[in-house]
Amino acid sequence: MVTLKQLAKELNVSISTVSKALNNSEEIGVETVKRVKELAALYNYKPNKVALSLKQNKTKTIGVIIPDVLNHFLAKVLFGIEREATEQGYNIITCISNESLEKEISSLQLLANGSVDGFILAVAKETQVKNETAHFVKTISQGLPIVMFDRVANDVLCDKVIVDDFEATYHATKKLIVENRRHIAFISNIDDLSVGKLREKGFLKAINEESKVKGSVLKINRLDDGQQKISEFLKGNRSIDGIISADNSSGIIAINTALSFGLKVPKDLSVIGYTSKSMSNHCIPRLTTIRQHAKDIGACAAQLLIKRLQNKSLNDVDYSTKIIKTSLIHGGSTLS
Amino acid sequence: MVTLKQLAKELNVSISTVSKALNNSEEIGVETVKRVKELAALYNYKPNKVALSLKQNKTKTIGVIIPDVLNHFLAKVLFGIEREATEQGYNIITCISNESLEKEISSLQLLANGSVDGFILAVAKETQVKNETAHFVKTISQGLPIVMFDRVANDVLCDKVIVDDFEATYHATKKLIVENRRHIAFISNIDDLSVGKLREKGFLKAINEESKVKGSVLKINRLDDGQQKISEFLKGNRSIDGIISADNSSGIIAINTALSFGLKVPKDLSVIGYTSKSMSNHCIPRLTTIRQHAKDIGACAAQLLIKRLQNKSLNDVDYSTKIIKTSLIHGGSTLS
DNA sequence: TTGAAAGCGCTAACAC
DNA sequence: GTGTTAGCGCTTTCAA
Numbered sequence: 001m002v003t004l005k006q007l008a009k010e011l012n013v014s015i016s017t018v019s020k021a022l023n024n025s026e027e028i029g030v031e032t033v034k035r036v037k038e039l040a041a042l043y044n045y046k047p048n049k050v051a052l053s054l055k056q057n058k059t060k061t062i063g064v065i066i067p068d069v070l071n072h073f074l075a076k077v078l079f080g081i082e083r084e085a086t087e088q089g090y091n092i093i094t095c096i097s098n099e100s101l102e103k104e105i106s107s108l109q110l111l112a113n114g115s116v117d118g119f120i121l122a123v124a125k126e127t128q129v130k131n132e133t134a135h136f137v138k139t140i141s142q143g144l145p146i147v148m149f150d151r152v153a154n155d156v157l158c159d160k161v162i163v164d165d166f167e168a169t170y171h172a173t174k175k176l177i178v179e180n181r182r183h184i185a186f187i188s189n190i191d192d193l194s195v196g197k198l199r200e201k202g203f204l205k206a207i208n209e210e211s212k213v214k215g216s217v218l219k220i221n222r223l224d225d226g227q228q229k230i231s232e233f234l235k236g237n238r239s240i241d242g243i244i245s246a247d248n249s250s251g252i253i254a255i256n257t258a259l260s261f262g263l264k265v266p267k268d269l270s271v272i273g274y275t276s277k278s279m280s281n282h283c284i285p286r287l288t289t290i291r292q293h294a295k296d297i298g299a300c301a302a303q304l305l306i307k308r309l310q311n312k313s314l315n316d317v318d319y320s321t322k323i324i325k326t327s328l329i330h331g332g333s334t335l336s
Numbered sequence: 337m338v339t340l341k342q343l344a345k346e347l348n349v350s351i352s353t354v355s356k357a358l359n360n361s362e363e364i365g366v367e368t369v370k371r372v373k374e375l376a377a378l379y380n381y382k383p384n385k386v387a388l389s390l391k392q393n394k395t396k397t398i399g400v401i402i403p404d405v406l407n408h409f410l411a412k413v414l415f416g417i418e419r420e421a422t423e424q425g426y427n428i429i430t431c432i433s434n435e436s437l438e439k440e441i442s443s444l445q446l447l448a449n450g451s452v453d454g455f456i457l458a459v460a461k462e463t464q465v466k467n468e469t470a471h472f473v474k475t476i477s478q479g480l481p482i483v484m485f486d487r488v489a490n491d492v493l494c495d496k497v498i499v500d501d502f503e504a505t506y507h508a509t510k511k512l513i514v515e516n517r518r519h520i521a522f523i524s525n526i527d528d529l530s531v532g533k534l535r536e537k538g539f540l541k542a543i544n545e546e547s548k549v550k551g552s553v554l555k556i557n558r559l560d561d562g563q564q565k566i567s568e569f570l571k572g573n574r575s576i577d578g579i580i581s582a583d584n585s586s587g588i589i590a591i592n593t594a595l596s597f598g599l600k601v602p603k604d605l606s607v608i609g610y611t612s613k614s615m616s617n618h619c620i621p622r623l624t625t626i627r628q629h630a631k632d633i634g635a636c637a638a639q640l641l642i643k644r645l646q647n648k649s650l651n652d653v654d655y656s657t658k659i660i661k662t663s664l665i666h667g668g669s670t671l672s
Numbered sequence: 673t674t675g676a677a678a679g680c681g682c683t684a685a686c687a688c
Numbered sequence: 689g690t691g692t693t694a695g696c697g698c699t700t701t702c703a704a
Contacts, residue, residue, distance in 0.1 A: 001449070001450065001478070001479075003681060003682090004681065004682070005681075005682095013689065013691085014691045014692075015681090015682085015691090016683080016684080016690080016691065016692080016693090017689085017691070019681095019682070019683065019684090020683090020684090020690090027689060027690075028689065028690075029689055032689080032690085045683080046445075046448070046449040047449065047682070048390075048449060048450040048680090048681050049449045049451045050389045050390045050450045050451070050680090050681080050682095051390055051450070051681035051682045051683090052681085052682065052683085053386045053696095054386045054387055054391065054680090054681080054682080054696050054697065054698095055681080055682050055684095055695085056682090056683085056696085057696070059386065061429070064430075069405065069411045069412075069414055069415050069418075070408065070411055070412060070415060072361070072406065072408075075406055075411050075673085076406060078403075078405055078430075079405050079406060079432060082431065082432045083432070084431065086431070090431050091446075091447070091451065092429065092430055092702085093397070093427050093428065093429050093430075094400075094414075094418065094421070094423070094428055094429075094430040095418065096415060096418045097429075104393060104662075105374055109382075109686055110427075111427070112338065113337070113381070113383065113384060113385045114385045114386045114387070114697090115383040115385045115386070116382040116428065117700050142337070143337075144687095148656065154371050156677075161625045190407065190515075194340045197394075227617050227620065227622070228681095231686095240450075249617070249618070251616065252618050253617060256592065256618065256619060256620050257620065257698090259595070259596075260620045278406065278585065279586070279615070279618070281562060281563050281589060282588050282589065282590050282615070282618035282619070282620070283590065283592060284563065284593060284596045286563070306704055324697075335683070339696095339697060339698090340697065340698070341697075349674075349675085350674070350675045350676075351675090351676095351697090351698085352674080352675060352676075352677090352698095352699080352700080353673085353674055353675070355697095355698070355699060355700090356674090356699090359699085363673065363674075364674075365673055365674085366673085368673080383697080383698070384698070386696090386697080386698095387680090387696075387698045388698065389680095389693050390680050390681070390682095390696090390697080390698080391679085391697080391698050391699055391700095392680085392698090392699085393680070393681055417702080450681090495687065505694090509694090631703035635692090660690085
């Protein structure tokens, strides 16, 4: 990499002249500017990012801590973050907490040494289960803002971007009720996450509002064999005629299982899930889906963080929680 | 963030004394070391990463350029890279090329300003189609090593990690032939990728070795409706009794479609795909799958790069290409 | 045993 | 219009 020093030497001018010329300073003569720029272009000069970061005490880099990149939703949020960040001239350093509190803490600490200007993260499962928040508070108090998305720690004061999980699941359940379904099951393998709990609550509210509708809940451990669990469940509850799936796989498995029993979808059984677009065609008919607009969530989180980074005057009072509305996409596994 | 300067001031010693004490230099008296370390611990001192990078002219950061994080395979490789990198004390800056040559070039340029010590990447689709390699060569000549995985540019001299796509697809096809399948279809929506082509070649080789076996190929554009395409294809080719899917969805869709036609799997139709574990249960029976060990690919790529970064004596002669062997996982969609 | 000083690459206030 | 200088936070050589 060429440095200002080398350019200066070759041009027989001082380093600061070169610097100013490249930064279009008014002070420098047009002729000099031209000479400098030509040589810089020739050598493909680019200002050293590290030196700039040191000088300006900001890295233009965001630390992103994702619990699990194999989760399609989270990967899509990452995609949204990356795009927005890149557009605004920020890089992202990605850490994968693997749902572990310890890894989450170490990632936070590791990057809180000047590597990044702030964080975007979804809280790890273990962290939510143990309800641990000290590491977040500490990071923020060190001057590194955090934006949480999807899985948030309610007690921590910071910007947040969430989905209307409760509302969306409530309305999805209502929709099945309107379709005249009388025994609706809620299937979830994310019972331990805040979003999983919210979705269940939304479901239960809708069920409890209707005396003639029966509700059942099936919780699946992630280590369980989903196909087998769902198969047993449906066999043991023959009256089920509607299903809400809280995670991105159970709805698909439920449809395929029901079909293998000879049931007709959506005639005998109506299903709605939180599956992503690319998976929603893994059953015939396609799954009717609650879209979370993951990309928008990522973009929104990035915007919130960058805004805060660039506007020092924002103070603790200004923390905002953005709710990204879901949409219901009809896929054929429901009547309409 | 506390700096050496602040510690020095408070302790009434010089900056260099503090630095040496914290780095366990023999020069400094035990008593001083103790005092320094205590205060550093109290203030939770951490050496500023940016300053270290500037001083040592290396960032301990790897640039990772992924064509698409929503691709489960690529996401899993990213996971493998992240884990190995973290273990070895490296951070990763992730860029998503979105299969675009332009974004790939700009990501490379953007990080080649001192932000990273080297790159791990899979070549974008557009780059492969246009057979563009100049940007890779330029980056390497600037002293930033590249490790390519999965989708590689053969002409570029660098370390590579690939899968035995040709072999694996050849053997999978052979397996169907041994099962006495007589009309085997190859379905792919990744025809434009190097790996897609290799898989097709492996398929064709196996087919061409057997005169009594008929082969058909269905190429799906990513914008097409996969369900519809596959449905039409199977309807138009009733004799098909075996399917090899090159991508991670077509195999699942094919099974579900066949079942909806009333066919029995695997009795009437045998299917093998490249699907990932989490998706392989999106059909009943489960899809027999060629596992690519994506995590291992990522780990291997990271190891290769870090080894090169730490061993300046490695020269161009030493470039290696690692082949990660696939495994065939029986899932019920084949007879054995 | 400790400290002063140089330097990594850059910017900017201040001289000339 | 151009150059000198200091300083961002750190390591390291050399001097005391």
